[in-house]
Amino acid sequence: MIEDVRRVVAERLEELDGVVALRRSSEGVAPHVFRKGDDLSELEIAPRYPLMTVVSRLHKAFPDIRLGIVARGCDERAFIEMAKREQVDPDRLFIIGLACTEEEAQECHCSAPFPQNLLVGTPPPPGSPNPMVADYDALSLEERRAFWQGQFVKCLKCYGCRNICPECFCEACAMEDAAWVEPGLLAPPFPVFHLIRGMHMASRCVACRQCELVCPAHIPLTVLYDLMRRDMETMLGYVPGADIEASPPLSVTLEQAPLCVTVEA
Amino acid sequence: MCVEFEPRIVAFMCNWCTYAGADSAGVARMESPANVLPIRVMCSGRVSPEMVLRAFRAGADGVLVMGCHIGDCHYSSGNHRTIKRVPLLRNLLGYAGIDPDRLRLAWVSAAEAPRFVQVTKEFTDTIRELGPLSQEVAG
């Protein structure tokens, strides 16, 4: 599969300024922008980094740059949500879609382990849902609270979850605002700190799992965000990353994005 | 000696509808629970999730978000955001193990002073039943 990726990248580099992908060097594996003529034997597809963030930075810094990206399903979903929010320019990005393996899909509990613009690999079956999410409704309020208090007490407030997230691009972040999160407290106040992010992720989380991978305290953040994604679909019929034409429902009117459920007020 | 629990409730009220309705209730000498701390905002759509969460953290046992009925928003569609945001936040609170009934959305117009009284009384009773939000959550 990797040879196919390298071949497609080589072909595309004929007309693109660069292709964003992972590069292996003697020092490890990191995001890179391959240019025409680069040694593509160094191109890798793992370990996963949120490569769309690189595209976003470069699109903003260089208004004329035309890039490609080796993108998995999650990268493409990130692209869709970022494009809606004008963080990447779809007219200057060519997606070289890469399917995940069955093992990778299962590791991420991914329901869409391949991009729509698929060019390399065959779509594997979706990963089965995280059992903790699937069985969540059976837990009592006390069980839930005890669980999350036990998890969030480990939080070191490194902001890794926020830093690595492709959808977190706000220059002024509510999680850093002393008005909402009292500074100087470790563990950060429960549940304010994490639920701010939980709400902000509702219409943005594309289930790339980078937040959970980067958390030094091994907090199962994706459980909370998967539950929010479930609500977004049930209540507003919205799946982040599915449709580039669908406006983020929380930002627009009821006419533009109606509720699918009745709300008592 | 046991002191009965009196809930502390923060109520975000939109300036044009609910706050006026509350004021109207006061002028008419209607009795509404003293447990409610009013916070006037220009529109219920202005109430962000972090405001609600901070209210809980600051010691509120319950939070009310009140505004104009759909179609009556002074800014046309500010409350459209509220009606989507609050149910989502209620669910998220539930996922974290905090009773979602501690957060309530209610539309109360400027002409609905009795409704203001009814909603605040009902909600105060609900929170009294639920009890104080644990010290572990409050700051």
Added chain:
Amino acid sequence: MEYKNVQTTCVYCGCGCGLYLEVVDGRITGVWPDKTHAVSQGKLCIKGWNVADFVYHPDRLKTPLIRKNGDLVESSWDEALSLIAERLGTIKAESGPNSLAFLSSAKCTNEENYLLQKFARAVIGTNNVDHCARL
């Protein structure tokens, strides 16, 4: 447009977490944790995430500063080093080596830290040596 990720080690604590500094056209634009690093395993603490903040910080010293008439004034390395040598020598002679102490930094290399403690012990003659990580 030149894009590269330069592998380096966090300068703060003794964990030595691996990270990449993202550099675009010679300017640091971000930090990526090193997912292949055996110790840090693709994770960083808040200091590691912000390790590059001091590089372009407006308060970062670019020249030595010497206090003259109560104000800190930009000077040259020659002037600063001459002043240091003269004052250290005088203080050591007047008040003894243990009236002097040396504080080093995690942002120096191991070799620089070695030199400083060697200077303190062998040249000045004091064991009063410490490091910012102990503070």
